[in-house]
Amino acid sequence: MLEPILQDFLDKWVYPTGFSGPGAEFRLKETERFIPVWNNVVIGALHKANEQLNSENEDWKRNGALGGYSGEGPHMSIKQMSTQLLSVSIPQQAKYIDLQRMRARQVWDEVKHGSLHADILLRGGWIKKETELLDDPRAANQGDPAYFGLTAMVPHIHPLSRAGQNYLEEAVACLRLISVLSVMEDPLVRHENDSQLLEEMMHFIEGKYQIDAYALTPEDQEPIKAVFDYLLRPWGRSAAHAKEAEHAKK
Amino acid sequence: MATQSKQAPLFIDHEMCTECRMCYVVCREIDLNAVVIAPEAQHLYEIDERCIYPGCTVCLMYCPAPGSIVETSTGRSLVPPPADVHTDELKWPRKAPKS
Amino acid sequence: MTTIAKPGAELAASLVEQSRMEALHTPMDTLLDGALAGKVTEDGLFRVLGRLWTLKRMMYYIYGGWAMGINVNEYPATVDYLFSKQLYDDSTHEMQYVDEILRRKMVRTQSRAFAHDYCKFSETSRVAYYIFSLRALANYSQNIRIAAMNLGAKVIELGWLERLGASYPDPHVRAILAGQVAETRSHVLMGKLIVERFVTSDVDATLASNSCVSTRKNYLFALEEFSNFALGIPMPEDSEEPELPEGIE
Numbered sequence: 001m002l003e004p005i006l007q008d009f010l011d012k013w014v015y016p017t018g019f020s021g022p023g024a025e026f027r028l029k030e031t032e033r034f035i036p037v038w039n040n041v042v043i044g045a046l047h048k049a050n051e052q053l054n055s056e057n058e059d060w061k062r063n064g065a066l067g068g069y070s071g072e073g074p075h076m077s078i079k080q081m082s083t084q085l086l087s088v089s090i091p092q093q094a095k096y097i098d099l100q101r102m103r104a105r106q107v108w109d110e111v112k113h114g115s116l117h118a119d120i121l122l123r124g125g126w127i128k129k130e131t132e133l134l135d136d137p138r139a140a141n142q143g144d145p146a147y148f149g150l151t152a153m154v155p156h157i158h159p160l161s162r163a164g165q166n167y168l169e170e171a172v173a174c175l176r177l178i179s180v181l182s183v184m185e186d187p188l189v190r191h192e193n194d195s196q197l198l199e200e201m202m203h204f205i206e207g208k209y210q211i212d213a214y215a216l217t218p219e220d221q222e223p224i225k226a227v228f229d230y231l232l233r234p235w236g237r238s239a240a241h242a243k244e245a246e247h248a249k250k
Numbered sequence: 251m252a253t254q255s256k257q258a259p260l261f262i263d264h265e266m267c268t269e270c271r272m273c274y275v276v277c278r279e280i281d282l283n284a285v286v287i288a289p290e291a292q293h294l295y296e297i298d299e300r301c302i303y304p305g306c307t308v309c310l311m312y313c314p315a316p317g318s319i320v321e322t323s324t325g326r327s328l329v330p331p332p333a334d335v336h337t338d339e340l341k342w343p344r345k346a347p348k349s
Numbered sequence: 350m351t352t353i354a355k356p357g358a359e360l361a362a363s364l365v366e367q368s369r370m371e372a373l374h375t376p377m378d379t380l381l382d383g384a385l386a387g388k389v390t391e392d393g394l395f396r397v398l399g400r401l402w403t404l405k406r407m408m409y410y411i412y413g414g415w416a417m418g419i420n421v422n423e424y425p426a427t428v429d430y431l432f433s434k435q436l437y438d439d440s441t442h443e444m445q446y447v448d449e450i451l452r453r454k455m456v457r458t459q460s461r462a463f464a465h466d467y468c469k470f471s472e473t474s475r476v477a478y479y480i481f482s483l484r485a486l487a488n489y490s491q492n493i494r495i496a497a498m499n500l501g502a503k504v505i506e507l508g509w510l511e512r513l514g515a516s517y518p519d520p521h522v523r524a525i526l527a528g529q530v531a532e533t534r535s536h537v538l539m540g541k542l543i544v545e546r547f548v549t550s551d552v553d554a555t556l557a558s559n560s561c562v563s564t565r566k567n568y569l570f571a572l573e574e575f576s577n578f579a580l581g582i583p584m585p586e587d588s589e590e591p592e593l594p595e596g597i598e
């Protein structure tokens with residue numbers, strides 16, 4: 001039995017396919033591998049949110065916002081996300097300009113998400129102005145450098161490599177947001193999560209679209225599959241997310 | 251000079267749309283070019299009369315914002331896509347390019 | 350080399366003022382005059398839309414390259430916010446130019462537009478000259494790049510967009526250009542803010558000023574090619590590089 005949040009997500013956003021052909025077939029086949037991971041993400045996120053609801057103090061709100069700022073804050077996002085603008089060579093631009101267009105949108109989105117986290121810190125009274133974060137290492141610390149470095153390296157592998165990260169990991173982001181929103185009533189936390197959700201959905205769907213529309217040959221599928229394989233390694237990002245559910249079960 | 255007209259079979263509800271540009275990208279990719287950027291300063295995305303819905307439903311599978319693409323004749327939301335718009339026959343065929 | 354010992358605020362004001370003078374009449378105004386006199390054919394319009402599209406879609410490479418050179422905590426977040434919005438806006442403008450090419454059925458598909466001579470990126474064009482010069486700004490820090498682009502080329506772009514957006518005879522083209530005015534003006538304003546706040550040393554002020562002058566010249570140099578191409582005026586192959594004032598190399 002899948003978590004209802006995941007089942008709903010799959011039915012509405014994962015399974016409907018605009019294209020038929022090898023790209024969509026490849027995506028749906030690969031998706032089978034992610035379902036257990038995504039299911040655990042929902043379990044873990046619900047568990048964590050419930051824990052937070054019952055916690056004695058509000059440190060988790062501040063820590064969450066600081067972590068969010070370091071992960072997708074303006075400094076991180078401008079550099080991280082812009083790497084993708086360079087993944088398309090000029091002769092390939094006729095084929096792949098949409099990657100640059102979608103990425104231009106994502107750069108702007110992720111930078112805004114940084115400002116949302118800053119907003120939580122401001123509204124919660126933890127900082128007085130955003131520039132204070134320049135002096136707080138927690139707002140800049142990269143807990144998972146290999147993951148961020150992957151984002152920066154994929155343009156050197158294949159223009160479509162990043163689609164793997166967008167599809168698998170941005171779905172994780174969406175599922176977490178939806179899970180948190182399903183239990184949290186705190187207006188500050190709802191604001192932080194709710195205002196990102198549709199943009200994270202776009203980033204996930206961007207991956208879905210790229211695979212369906214462009215990953216039509218084994219040569220174009222292989223680099224995406226390699227990213228999936230990486231993320232599912234015990235030390236990869238998705239495997240780490242899935243571990244949260246293990247903690248939850250204990 | 252609004253390009254969005256109720257002549258087109260679909261329209262975008264800007265109360266719901268995040269202006270993410272996915273529908274633009276998709277419709278451009280299949281060379282129907284029915285999604286355009288309105289010239290006014292807000293640069294909203296709009297669907298013009300080049301849209302061949304219900305003959306095509308491709309963009310509906312890639313719009314992330316519930317309620318943002320609407321069937322003009324009925325006012326029905328098509329996002330997330332209801333079952334009748336993602337049948338096998340409606341899928342746009344993509345073949346591997348001949349090498 | 351002279352040192353300009355000015356605080357950022359004074360520098361920003363003086364760069365905007367200089368650029369405004371240069372923006373009073375640009376090659377795009379020559380194009381406007383031609384259009385008002387009925388001398389811009391549909392093919393001529395395709396030529397200029399094609400060039401504008403080529404230039405704007407090259408900006409992904411420029412902005413991508415610049416963004417690689419902004420490090421965590423190097424500047425307050427304002428710098429990132431403003432830059433990411435500018436990147437997004439110029440992407441929208443790129444899309445609008447090709448939209449219009451397709452809407453007018455100048456070509457039938459986007460991939461044919463890419464292959465068309467009027468839209469191709471050519472290394473021997475002045476678009477390339479200008480784009481290469483912008484890419485070199487990646488060697489500097491963001492405050493200098495933004496001084497050059499946003500208080501140089503963007504001021505000139507704003508000038509011609511305002512005028513063509515008000516009086517270009519074709520209503521669709523006029524509407525597209527008019528619709529880009531607000532975003533382009535915001536780029537100039539954000540440029541002012543960044544120069545005012547983040548150009549703080551004499552050496553940066555001088556580099557910002559020099560880069561601004563040359564970026565402006567290079568932009569006008571490219572625009573001259575657009576307008577001549579649209580009006581069917583042959584470009585001399587041996588035309589000189591844009592001239593820079595004394596003291597700037």
Ligand code: SF4
Pocket residue numbers: 260273276277282283284285297300301302303306307308309310
């Ligand atoms: S339904 Fe098809 S033709 Fe209509 S806007 Fe969407 S992708 Fe374009």
Ligand code: SF4
Pocket residue numbers: 262266267268269270271272273274295312313314315318319
């Ligand atoms: S895909 Fe949906 S949310 Fe995005 S611009 Fe189109 S209608 Fe709006």
Ligand SMILES: [Fe+2]
Pocket residue numbers: 072109110113196200
């Ligand atoms: Fe985000």
Ligand SMILES: [Fe+2]
Pocket residue numbers: 110170173199200203
């Ligand atoms: Fe995201």
